[in-house]
Amino acid sequence: MHILKSRGKKRTLQQEKVGTKKSVQKIKKTGSNPRTRRGKWISAGYLFPSAAGVLLFFVLPFMIVIYYSVVDNPISHQFVFLDNFVMVFQNAAFQQAAKNTLTFSAAAVPLAVVLSLLLAMMLESKIPFKSQFRTFFLSPMMVPIASVVLIWQVLFHYNGMMNEILAFFHADKVDWLNSSYAQVVIIILFLWKNLGYNMILFMSALSSIPKDIIEVAVLESASSFQIFWRIKLRYMSSTILFVTIMSLINSFKVFREIYLLKGEYPYDTMYMLQHFMNNTFSRLDYQKMSAAAIMMAIVMVVIIGILFLTENHFGKDVEG
Amino acid sequence: MSRRKGKKYSAEELSLQRWDKEVKRKKKLRDTRHMVRILIATMIAGCFAVLFLMPIVLTITNSFMSASEISANYGQVFATTDTGGKVYISDKVNLKFIPDMVSFSQYGTVLFKSPEYLLKFWNSVILVGPIVAFQLLVASGASYGFTRYRGRIKEIIFFLYIILMLMPYQVTLVPNYLVSDWLNVLDTNWAIWLPGIFSPFSVYLLTKYMRRIPTSVMEAAQIDGAGEWQIFRRICMPLCKGAMCSIAILIFIDYWNMVEQPLILLADQEKHPLSVFLSKINSGEIGLAFAVATIYMVPPILVFLYGEDYLVEGITYQGGIKG
Numbered sequence: 001m002h003i004l005k006s007r008g009k010k011r012t013l014q015q016e017k018v019g020t021k022k023s024v025q026k027i028k029k030t031g032s033n034p035r036t037r038r039g040k041w042i043s044a045g046y047l048f049p050s051a052a053g054v055l056l057f058f059v060l061p062f063m064i065v066i067y068y069s070v071v072d073n074p075i076s077h078q079f080v081f082l083d084n085f086v087m088v089f090q091n092a093a094f095q096q097a098a099k100n101t102l103t104f105s106a107a108a109v110p111l112a113v114v115l116s117l118l119l120a121m122m123l124e125s126k127i128p129f130k131s132q133f134r135t136f137f138l139s140p141m142m143v144p145i146a147s148v149v150l151i152w153q154v155l156f157h158y159n160g161m162m163n164e165i166l167a168f169f170h171a172d173k174v175d176w177l178n179s180s181y182a183q184v185v186i187i188i189l190f191l192w193k194n195l196g197y198n199m200i201l202f203m204s205a206l207s208s209i210p211k212d213i214i215e216v217a218v219l220e221s222a223s224s225f226q227i228f229w230r231i232k233l234r235y236m237s238s239t240i241l242f243v244t245i246m247s248l249i250n251s252f253k254v255f256r257e258i259y260l261l262k263g264e265y266p267y268d269t270m271y272m273l274q275h276f277m278n279n280t281f282s283r284l285d286y287q288k289m290s291a292a293a294i295m296m297a298i299v300m301v302v303i304i305g306i307l308f309l310t311e312n313h314f315g316k317d318v319e320g
Numbered sequence: 321m322s323r324r325k326g327k328k329y330s331a332e333e334l335s336l337q338r339w340d341k342e343v344k345r346k347k348k349l350r351d352t353r354h355m356v357r358i359l360i361a362t363m364i365a366g367c368f369a370v371l372f373l374m375p376i377v378l379t380i381t382n383s384f385m386s387a388s389e390i391s392a393n394y395g396q397v398f399a400t401t402d403t404g405g406k407v408y409i410s411d412k413v414n415l416k417f418i419p420d421m422v423s424f425s426q427y428g429t430v431l432f433k434s435p436e437y438l439l440k441f442w443n444s445v446i447l448v449g450p451i452v453a454f455q456l457l458v459a460s461g462a463s464y465g466f467t468r469y470r471g472r473i474k475e476i477i478f479f480l481y482i483i484l485m486l487m488p489y490q491v492t493l494v495p496n497y498l499v500s501d502w503l504n505v506l507d508t509n510w511a512i513w514l515p516g517i518f519s520p521f522s523v524y525l526l527t528k529y530m531r532r533i534p535t536s537v538m539e540a541a542q543i544d545g546a547g548e549w550q551i552f553r554r555i556c557m558p559l560c561k562g563a564m565c566s567i568a569i570l571i572f573i574d575y576w577n578m579v580e581q582p583l584i585l586l587a588d589q590e591k592h593p594l595s596v597f598l599s600k601i602n603s604g605e606i607g608l609a610f611a612v613a614t615i616y617m618v619p620p621i622l623v624f625l626y627g628e629d630y631l632v633e634g635i636t637y638q639g640g641i642k643g
């Protein structure tokens with residue numbers, strides 16, 4: 001109104017009302033206030049370095065990767081569509097790696113989520129030394145895996161500590177790192193490293209559940225199982241989603257532990273997708289590499305999409 | 321009142337009394353149950369804590385063993401190649417918490433006799449330091465851009481950042497390699513630095529934090545005549561100090577622990593950080609390895625002890641990806 005008046009346009013009341021609405025809409029749409037417009041450009045300028053870097057180092061090369069994945073080779077640029085994907089898919093090493101990675105993630109991620117939730121609930125149930133326990137559980141996250149890998153070797157070597165313990169119970173020796181038990185070792189290592197991080201996320205989620213709702217539930221004589229299942233889990237659904245996604249991503253990073261434990265050629269069940277990528281890198285086979293990377297990206301997007309949808313389904317009525 | 325003199329209670333009062341007793345009994349039962357539950361929880365947590373701490377503590381204590389004690393204890397495990405005529409190797413593995421004799425000989429060797437370890441340690445510092453500093457710098461600008469004047473385009477870009485952040489290394493390493501090759505920086509530190517500096521992770525986290533600052537604060541500053549730079553420098557940065565600390569810690573842990581990037585982007589083993597080099601220590605020097613591992617642990621542990629609350633806060637802000 002004031003803006004219009006100051007511009008000195010004479011209108012009837014009716015016109016003015018209509019005019020105000022329209023011009024307000026216009027201002028909102030185009031940001032025609034010169035100061036706002038200038039601020040917009042400046043704030044975009046703050047964004048620029050990062051956006052340029054991301055574009056240059058992640059987005060554009062990813063486009064090139066997509067391009068590489070559908071051509072014959074980087075020199076002749078023959079378009080072959082899905083041939084590279086089929087080739088990678090039929091590669092025995094890739095199949096082995098994909099299978100190992102999948103079984104590992106399928107076992108490790110749910111374990112990581114459930115165990116860390118239990119730890120968080122234990123710490124939230126008013127036990128003494130809570131902050132000390134938190135520090136202890138979080139410490140593996142800080143320690144570089146390279147530093148503790150020696151101890152893990154001592155523990156799980158054929159002549160190592162675990163087998164000593166087994167021998168004490170008159171059980172047979174197990175070659176932990178060179179048998180199908182290798183995955184178990186890696187899962188333990190993964191849990192050791194990641195539980196603390198997940199636990200912190202769950203602890204903050206647990207403490208942010210509104211107390212009054214739980215009090216009402218207690219008054220209505222709900223059992224503690226019901227309270228957990230029907231209230232707490234519902235309220236934590238977005239955190240559970242996040243923890244699942246993070247655990248999934250971290251489970252793809254487990255190559256690090258395996259590499260430090262066993263080097264570049266570990267036992268078959270420890271041969272992960274990253275090993276496959278590394279070996280392809282060393283042969284500079286761009287097509288295979290690109291196709292594998294894109295397949296992983298697609299799988300990742302699909303999994304995350306599914307997780308988001310499930311969370312939307314279960315958590316929609318508590319969003320607030 | 322008159323009835324009480326005759327010590328006769330009505331049926332109603334009797335049932336009330338009984339009910340009262342019942343409630344008290346139940347409460348007592350619940351209290352004891354509660355105590356027992358807490359006790360059990362504490363014990364389980366204690367067991368977990370011991371399991372969690374054991375590898376770290378063992379690494380540290382074992383670094384104070386002399387070379388002969390190490391080879392006596394772990395000869396069986398690490399004697400994959402020839403053992404070079406060690407005097408005595410037990411046929412069992414002795415996992416010891418406390419060394420028989422505390423000796424600093426391993427540290428002496430690492431610090432004064434074999435400079436390669438210190439060189440690798442320095443490589444780690446050189447690789448991680450600039451990434452932490454410049455990633456924070458770039459991210460603070462970017463998150464300011466994402467916070468002010470949110471529009472559809474910015475939201476789309478932000479969503480792209482989230483997707484990129486969620487991609488596993490295996491996916492982003494290929495693009496990184498291609499760009500490094502193209503920029504001709506393969507085998508130099510720049511190949512690690514550049515993608516690290518522009519990593520979308522800290523942008524995402526800092527933006528989420530900065531968006532919690534009420535817009536009215538910034539608008540008030542604007543009305544008082546502050547320019548964008550002043551709003552950024554005088555309002556957003558001071559308010560985000562804690563978040564910056566926690567993000568710095570998270571980035572530091574992540575890159576201090578890196579293995580994949582140097583393996584692929586740095587073919588020259590001289591440039592590898594200690595995290596990669598530690599796995600290549602041969603079995604003859606296993607005693608040294610413990611000392612080196614402990615030295616490598618020191619910076620993150622110091623950071624952790626100093627900034628645990630920041631770390632926890634940072635992790636907490638990471639949660640709730642939709643926010």
